[in-house]
Every structure is written in structure tokens, then in C-alpha cells.
Amino acid sequence: MDPSPSTPDAPIPKLGWIGLGSMGQAMALNLQTHLSHTNSPPLHIYNRTAARGQPLLAIGAISSSSIQALLQAVDICFIAVSDSNAVTSIINTILEVPAADLHQKIIVDTSTIAPGTSAWAQGCLRERGASFVAAPVFGASPIAKEGKLLVILAGADKAVKAVEPFLVGVLARKTLYLGEDAAKASLLKTTGNFLTAGFMELIAEAHVFAEKTGLGSDALESLVEHQYGPLPFAMSKRLTGGFYLPKRDERPWSDLNLAVKDVGLGVECAEKVGTRLPVADLVLSHLEEARRYGEVNGRALDSSSMYGVLRERAGLGFESEVVRRRDGGDGGLSGL
Template identity: 25%
Template sequence: MDKIGFIGLGIMGTPMALNLLKHHVELHVYDVRESLSDRLVCEGAVKSTPERIGSTCNVIFLMLPNGGIVKEALFAEGGVCTAIAPGTVVCDMSSVAPEDSHYCFRLLQEKGCFFLDSPVSGGEPKAVDGTLSFMVGGDDATFHKVLPYLEMMGSSALLVGGTGSGSIAKLPMILERNFKPGGPIYINHKDIKNVVEEAHLIGTPIPLTSQLFEIMQVMKVKGHMGEDHGGIVQYFENLADCKVQKRDI
């Protein structure tokens, strides 16, 4: 049986890890905020560190804020690769730049390990109910190695190409004018409204957040609230009197 590592237990990572635990996998978890790891321990996970996850687990998932943090978790002193075993599969589900994915692939390949870039679509609600969509870049054999675990966390997983393809697939929805909601604007609008109201109550100035709320108000007036939050590009297109679109190179 695989031993699964999971690094990054934020808004998305915690419900994704909980869905793995519902399927009774052996799950080793880490987050810089220990309280988040402690919550998962209460559900049956093993609290660990990146280095111990590298030495213990043969499939490792990451769900982190950006590519720099991903590389630190993997390659810094005390990171996963300090003690990683050849043959280990690392699946980065963070939304990062394609060049970050290629960097991770190269360094892991040097250690005899495998890498997938697999950003997700669906936002927190689908992370909670286990219906995320995964866009995966990598080779077929490695993809099928982790596919059962992706299916525990989501409703669809598609291998879209080689290394970096998952990260690229996360980017061109705007170019395709595809605003089908993963995280719809109306949910973001509600959350930002709550933030603005609470900030006003306690006397905290949040000028940029207030500006974002007003942008979403424009989207509401224009009838775009049911679209993906990427649809906010239409607000800026209107200001600039131009449309973001593909160009043949």
C-alpha cells in the first residue's frame, strides 16, 4: 500500500486531505501552521515534516501558494528531497508558472523520481465535496500511478500533455473566452463584501479590497456574477477598450 504525503493544508489543501482520509489512505501531512496539521491528525493523519515525508512516502502531493514555496518545500535544506527515495512520485497541485514545473521535473528526475504538475479547478466548495477537476502534465505511467488518489479528491482528472502542460492548461481559459465557473464571482463577491463590512466596523482601512468589491459590483450590474472569477478580465477589457485574445505566432 502506498504511503501518501500531503504538504500544504490551507483553504484547498485541508479538504482535499480530508477526502483522502475518508478513503482510509495512510496520509502523512505537513503545514507551516502546526494547528492545521493537528486538525488532520485528529482525523487519522500522521503529522510529519517535509524531510520525513520525503523519506517515508512514495507518493507526495503539494498544494501551496506559489512556485517559490513549492521549490522551497522540495529542495531547501530539510525539504522533501533531503531524503527522497528514487521512484517517488511528486504531484504538485499548486497553481504555478510552467517554468516552475519544468524546474521541479528536472531536479526530481536527477534523483530518479517522477513529477506531475496538476493544478485544480473548482475552488473551495468543490475541494470540500470532492468534485475538483485536475489538469495534469507528465507521462502516462506516472499519471495512472496517482489517478486513484486524484479521483478520491475530484470528479475528473485529465492528462493534458507532458511536463508543464497542466500548468499551461490552467492559464488559457481567458484566451478561450471560457468563463465557465470553477470559483464563481458571486461567491467571491459575498466573501469580499463580508470583509469590507467587518473592516469598516473595526475601523480598518482596506482601500484595495474595497476597490475589488466595486469591480465585482460592476460585474454584477453587467450580469457576469455566475461566471468564473477569471471573467473579471472583462472589467479591465472595458476600461482599456480592447479584448484579450489569442494571436497566431
């Protein structure tokens, strides 16, 4: 059953969306599809590159000329952008909306940002009579397309309740609510990114070990599937399927540059409280090495591309056999 966007006595809220990268576009498409199916008002969208909005306009969304124009037309506005700087810029632009037009609006940020940025945004918007809900998501773009993300929520209870009908069954498989402090959601997302990156590093190392010893990837992947569960298995398939090094004309499932930013956030948060994340330091060094490889070879890389770095260090070559076959043997890629 589709979640109900309102009670019989309450008007259906008008929704907006800012940011149409790989994740944002996938989530916005699911949301507009849901709004169409429930005869709700269409989604208002804004993105700096207007062409990214074409798939949404084709299914009924409405384009806004500016962030301010979008805010004045909606009750709830979702944000999906790349980093804290982008969120800060958008919030500052939102704060330029006249106070009377901003009153009781709800801003929902799905981005992965520093906890301090979430706390700042929540405080600034509260002063203007608006609400901020931190709602960072777990899942790469294929999971976003399926509407099966895990959403971490933090914000005022009333605002969260207003947003929830548009999450589970639309964008997400489940939500976790952490209370009113928006910074807690960003902190849990940062912690989760550290865990994810560590798991990926471990699985990548194991696959290189399996190839070098002659055990083979198939045997290892079978063990991962049946002993360690669906998340490590999905990570393993990301490597063995060649997705760590996308085709030249394809976007990565999860951009390497964002992974560097996300793991770096964990390192920074740890330093601020007087501790360290040694595994994160190791992962970050491998991601930085992969980024240099991508720059030299003009390739967009996935966040799992530490696998290629580990392969090269073991004398196997950045490209796996699966990648070479997929690309027709047209590697010609230089080393680091």
C-alpha cells in the same frame, strides 16, 4: 464505488501531503477520509503552521516533523501551496533527501505555478530518479470540500497512473491528461484562470449594469442560469450572495492575492511569446484596485471582488445591499 489504490499484487502506496491552506486542507481531508474508508495507510502531513493539521490528525492522519521526514515515510507526496516560490523552496528541500531515499518517489504538485517552474521541478527530480506530476486544479474551496475539482495532469505515464486512483471520486470529478511535459498542465491552468477571470469580470459588469438600469439582479441571474450554464451561474451567485466581500472572520472562497498572482501569470506567459491578453490587463487593474480597498479597510477579499470596484465606479458603493444586511449595516468602510 471507491477507487482501488492498488492492484492485488502491488502494495498500497503510502501518501503524504505538504501545504494546508484553504484548498490544501480541504483536499487532504478528503484524501485521509478515503484512506480510512479503504483501510489504507494514513496520510502523512506537513505544514509550516502546525495548527492547520489538527482537523486531519483528528481523523487519523500522521504529523511529520519536517519535509524530509515526510518524504522518507511516503511513496507519493502531494503539494498544495500558494505560488512558484513556495514550490521551488519545497522542491529544493526535497532534493536534500538522500538519493537512495528519493528514488522512485512521486511528487504531485496541485499548486498554480509558472510553467517554467513545473519544467524545472520535473527535470531536477528526474535526475534523482523521482517523478514529478503537475496536477493543478480548477475549483474554489467549496468545490474542493465537495471533492469535485477538475485536475489537469501532466507527467510520466507510469507516475500518473499511480496517482490517478486517489483523484476521481476522492478529490476530483474528472481529470484531463496532457502528456509527459509537466509545463503543459501549468500552462493550461494559467489559460483557464485567464478565462475564469474574464468571465467573472463580464458577469460583474453585467450585474452593475442591471442594477443601474433598474433591470435588477434577479432577472439577470435567471438569464445567466438558463441561457449560459452552470459556471457563469455559480459566478453570478458568488456576487449576488455577497461572497465577493467575506465576513471579517471568514476566509474567501478564492483569495484575491492569489487571483492577482494567477492573472499576472497569464500576462507574463503572453508577453514571453510576443502577444497580449487585453482582458487580463483590465481584470488585473480591477483586482489591484480591490486589493488596495482591502488593505485600507482591513478586509480579506475574494477573487471576485472586482465586483465591488465596478460598483464603486458606478456610484453604488463597494458593499451591496446583501452584504450590508448580512453584516448588520456595520460597514463604515472607506472608499478607495
